[in-house]
Amino acid sequence: MTSFALIQSAAERVSQHARVTPLLCSPMLDMIAGRHLLVKAECLQHTGSFKFRGGWAAVSALKPDALKRGVLAYSSGNHAQGVATAAKAFGAPAVIIMPKDAPDLKINNTRALGAEVILYDRAGGESREAVGETIAQKRDLTLIRPYDDPQVIAGQGTVGLEIADQASELGIREAEVLVCCGGGGLSAGIALALEKRAPQMRVRPVEPKGFEDMARSLKQHEVTSNSKLTGSICDAILTPRPGQLTFPILTRLAGSGIVVSDEDALCAMALAYQHLKIVLEPGGAVALAAALFHGAAIQTDAVIAVATGGNVSTEIFQKALTLLPDCERRYTQ
Amino acid sequence: MTSFALIQSAAERVSQHARVTPLLCSPMLDMIAGRHLLVKAECLQHTGSFKFRGGWAAVSALKPDALKRGVLAYSSGNHAQGVATAAKAFGAPAVIIMPKDAPDLKINNTRALGAEVILYDRAGGESREAVGETIAQKRDLTLIRPYDDPQVIAGQGTVGLEIADQASELGIREAEVLVCCGGGGLSAGIALALEKRAPQMRVRPVEPKGFEDMARSLKQHEVTSNSKLTGSICDAILTPRPGQLTFPILTRLAGSGIVVSDEDALCAMALAYQHLKIVLEPGGAVALAAALFHGAAIQTDAVIAVATGGNVSTEIFQKALTLLPDCERRYTQ
Incomplete structure (x- = not known):
């Protein structure tokens, strides 16, 4: 809390x-x-x-072994950039789940920060939460939720x-x-x-x-x-x-x-x-x-x-x- | 100096x-x-x-009787807005000489600050210094030069x-x-x-x-x-x-x-x-x-x-x- x-x-x-x-x-x-x-x-x-603030606060609170395994975020872009920037600063791998219809600027900026970007279909009804949680579990990454964290x-x-x-x-x-x-x-x-x-x-x-x-x-x-x-x-x-x-x-x-x-x-x-x-x-x-x-x-x-x-x-x-x-x-x- | x-x-x-x-x-x-x-x-x-800084510094340095008579500035716009804003705050009348080809935004903003705007023809070779000094003298206004002050x-x-x-x-x-x-x-x-x-x-x-x-x-x-x-x-x-x-x-x-x-x-x-x-x-x-x-x-x-x-x-x-x-x-x- x-x-x-x-x-x-x-x-x-x-x-x-x-x-x-x-x-x-x-x-x-x-x-x-x-x-x-x-x-x-x-x-x-x-x-x-x-979103830089929340991303930094969450990543900087992780223990060294969690940082080493990496983080995952789902985001329309701004949270993604916040998390990716913090992850990069702490040397942690970052995977970002983004909607296909997010602005190119946000997608490109997130990639430029060294994050791996996975696109999902927001309009088609795919749930980013479900996609994110599945991948986080499979790859043993710490999920950093955009607001419920x-x-x-x-x-x-x-x-x-x-x-x-x-x-x-x-x-x-x-x-x-x-x-x-x-x-x-x-x-x-x-x-x-x-x-x-x-x-x-x-x-x-x-x-x-x-x-x-x-x-x-x-x-x-x-x-x-x-x-x-x-x-x-x-x-x-x-x-x-x-x-x-x-x-x-x-x-x-x-x-x-x-x-x-x-x-x-x-x-x-x-x-x-x-x-x-x-x-x-x-x-x-x-x-x-x-x-x-x-x-x-x-x-x-x-x-x-x-x-x-x-x-x-x-x-x-x-x-x-x-x-x-x-x-x-x-x-x- | x-x-x-x-x-x-x-x-x-x-x-x-x-x-x-x-x-x-x-x-x-x-x-x-x-x-x-x-x-x-x-x-x-x-x-x-x-330009707000220089305008404020110059107007705030004036004695009460000079403030009461008012100030004059020649400017393509930014100095004008700086001087007009400071003059307004100190209750001093402001006359601004601006080139006719200055952006409308700057001319309008200067008028919105309560200044009297007089336009001159920069392209036609009129000298803003000469125009400004003549009007300042005639109306007994303190001239605030944009940089040589x-x-x-x-x-x-x-x-x-x-x-x-x-x-x-x-x-x-x-x-x-x-x-x-x-x-x-x-x-x-x-x-x-x-x-x-x-x-x-x-x-x-x-x-x-x-x-x-x-x-x-x-x-x-x-x-x-x-x-x-x-x-x-x-x-x-x-x-x-x-x-x-x-x-x-x-x-x-x-x-x-x-x-x-x-x-x-x-x-x-x-x-x-x-x-x-x-x-x-x-x-x-x-x-x-x-x-x-x-x-x-x-x-x-x-x-x-x-x-x-x-x-x-x-x-x-x-x-x-x-x-x-x-x-x-x-x-x-």
């Missing part, structure tokens, strides 16, 4: 290697959001997403420690913290960190429309699944259902979920490009989209959005740029 | 308001550069460029203080520091800061081809002018000649200049997008371009490139993205 103490010990191992990402803001985004908006730019993290949640929780420190330096103690949510590992880790370090801050998970399993599960007080696994550009956060470890944490600590459209995510990407000078992927932009375009759902004067990753295909980024004039007209008039 | 003491006192005024920008890196960029490459991401600074140079020098601290934390004490160079204010400020704080680091000014007045002047030991003022996409750093204050500082402290093509700058923008997740404008990418593509000119194992700004027109950014596959092929095979 992930505790605050586990986050602190993860921070000791991770902090020498992870980047302290900046908390960015812009007068124009404040104006659109209608409140002070701070953006935790985890796209600037090593490997281009916060205490060390991974603890590693992601280091984002929460930084948010508490950085916001406090700016004099902000009360805020809703919007987090892009797949299985809930980052949301849960941040929630645990904030519970101790910034008790007046509350996590709000944000998901793409049609894949709001966490929002629905929190509302219904039980785990419910998505009816589909593809059909949004937010590939990084399309998970089947809330995690077994993450859901109880979020039930206890998080506020209700917020749901945004793919178009909202594209506009958030375009405005982050224009006003913050950062590159986001759709799944990494949904929290910012919620802060910008769903202000009615937010209850605090200040809001913090975690911009979780920037590993986007150029085709989709170009599409976001094409929408920029419409986005600016839509939200600034 | 700008001294290290003036930089320190500017840092006291600026540091509460400027962002400490991160020093980014990526294994792929190290591979292309052939050495360890650190990128000081000043595009993440308030107003999207380092001791307080502006001191403000830009705070980038050098941060580079020294951040590199030292990473264990790097010896490096060439590549700086995008227009009139030389940032290069001179950084050089003065490094002289005291990191004496084994040396500034190398980087300019676009056809506008290498600083490189040529340093080589010839006398100020020489560019033969033209337009014709490169690097609009932010197309200045007529080295500054009267900056040139003596750089003659004493800087290494030789490096010259890159517009295509180099576009490729550096594309690779910064892909591997660092930051948005750069062409003039803000020339130092990174030099680090990536002109390694033969660099003499240290580690190199630091200052990525000075990200206020790019989307048309030009799209062009850089279109070139990305060619850039990756060109430099990674």
Whole structure:
């Protein structure tokens, strides 16, 4: 079980290697959001997403013989890069199970990190969990789950420690913290960190429309699944259902979920490009989209959005740029 | 005259308001550069460029009656936004003289900051210095020059203080520091800061081809002018000649200049997008371009490139993205 103490010990191992990402803001985004908006730019993290933290926390917690045998992860890309990077640093072999429809950038980056990549058919209904567990067992590898792993949640929780420190330096103690949510590992880790370090801050998970399993599960007080696994550009956060470890944490600590459209995510990407000078992927932009375009759902004067990753295909980024004039007209008039 | 003491006192005024920008890196960029490459991401600074620092340093140094009368700046955009932002914070009226061919983004941003914008015809040979000085005198405004101003140079020098601290934390004490160079204010400020704080680091000014007045002047030991003022996409750093204050500082402290093509700058923008997740404008990418593509000119194992700004027109950014596959092929095979 992930505790605050586990986050602190993860921070000791991770902090020498992870980047302290900046908390960015812009007068124009404040104006659109209608409140002070701070953006935790985890796209600037090593490997281009916060997943580096969880991957490093999990791999660095392994004993030498487990490292020698190697690790396995299933991931749409960002967790894969996090695990592969950490594995490489610790000299451990890494096998990564990725969906065939993940962006080429993520697949290529994972291979470039020295990992063995095995592709599976997400659209055809193959379960990455089943594929991953079978191969892990057969090859005697340690499976590092993308969110249902205490060390991974603890590693992601280091984002929460930084948010508490950085916001406090700016004099902000009360805020809703919007987090892009797949299985809930980052949301849960941040929630645990904030519970101790910034008790007046509350996590709000944000998901793409049609894949709001966490929002629905929190509302219904039980785990419910998505009816589909593809059909949004937010590939990084399309998970089947809330995690077994993450859901109880979020039930206890998080506020209700917020749901945004793919178009909202594209506009958030375009405005982050224009006003913050950062590159986001759709799944990494949904929290910012919620802060910008769903202000009615937010209850605090200040809001913090975690911009979780920037590993986007150029085709989709170009599409976001094409929408920029419409986005600016839509939200600034 | 700008001294290290003036930089320190500017840092006291600026540091509460400027962002400490991160020093980014990526294994792929190290591979292309052939050495360890650190990128000081000043595009993440308030107003999207380092010019915020110099503008704030200069405006915050003014006496109350001068603030009340107001300030004037001539600028292709980034200095304008820096001065306008600082003037607004201090309640001072701001008049900005901008070239008609500056990107709309920069003109609009400057107006949005509450400044009065007066456009002049750069291509037609009008001198912004003459236009600016005439209006400043007529309206009794304090002229804040973009680089030939001791307080502006001191403000830009705070980038050098941060580079020294951040590199030292990473264990790097010896490096060439590549700086995008227009009139030389940032290069001179950084050089003065490094002289005291990191004496084994040396500034190398980087300019676009056809506008290498600083490189040529340093080589010839006398100020020489560019033969033209337009014709490169690097609009932010197309200045007529080295500054009267900056040139003596750089003659004493800087290494030789490096010259890159517009295509180099576009490729550096594309690779910064892909591997660092930051948005750069062409003039803000020339130092990174030099680090990536002109390694033969660099003499240290580690190199630091200052990525000075990200206020790019989307048309030009799209062009850089279109070139990305060619850039990756060109430099990674």
